Amino acid sequence: MGSADRPRLGVIVASVRDARVGHTLGEWVAARVREHQGFDVDVIDLAEVALPMTTSEPHHPRTGQYVNESTKAWSARIAACQAFVIVTPEYNYGMPAPLKNALDLVSTEWNYKPVAFASYGGISGGLRSVEHAKQVVLPLRMVPILESVVAPMVFEQIADGVFTPNEVQQGAVKQMLDELSRVTAALRPLQG
């Protein structure tokens, strides 16, 4: 748990492209989490953590027997969070490969932790990516929540490296964090 017994919320920035826009949304979500005051925040930028591929771990992640130091560090970082927001684009109607790898790399560390999504992209706002991710978080025993942030045509909302939310998104992020807070409290007894 974080300071003053506040749960720790991992804000996962899923895009690692050199020319990405996702980090601007990630920064905006993280700032709203700090404002909300219900969580400590860990911004987990997949472009910075440089995770190994699951192919280089010989054992099933459920065993927790990791051979790579970077996997061990990933395991500890995920275990230290009690909830997550995944900030994700949509690539070919699915989640980005680095996000899938990050989810697959460890297992029990995700168990019984609620997850919300802030998605973005073209006209669909990344919703198909979120549906894809929801299938994958189920066997990890994560609990996806309904409330979310959606940013269609995201590039129209970014200027000089800053994401400017509209009114709907401003309301949605607050509702998302309130619900995440409630569900996190309810799931705490099940978390290891």
Ligand SMILES: Cc1cc2nc3c(=O)[nH]c(=O)nc-3n(C[C@H](O)[C@H](O)[C@H](O)COP(=O)(O)O)c2cc1C
């Ligand atoms: C490989 C690739 C596939 C994409 N596929 C989709 C898609 O299926 N749906 C969509 O709305 N946008 C798609 N896009 C456009 C992205 O929404 C847009 O490039 C966005 O900026 C990607 O997020 P990022 O810049 O944070 O990586 C795709 C972009 C890339 C690079």
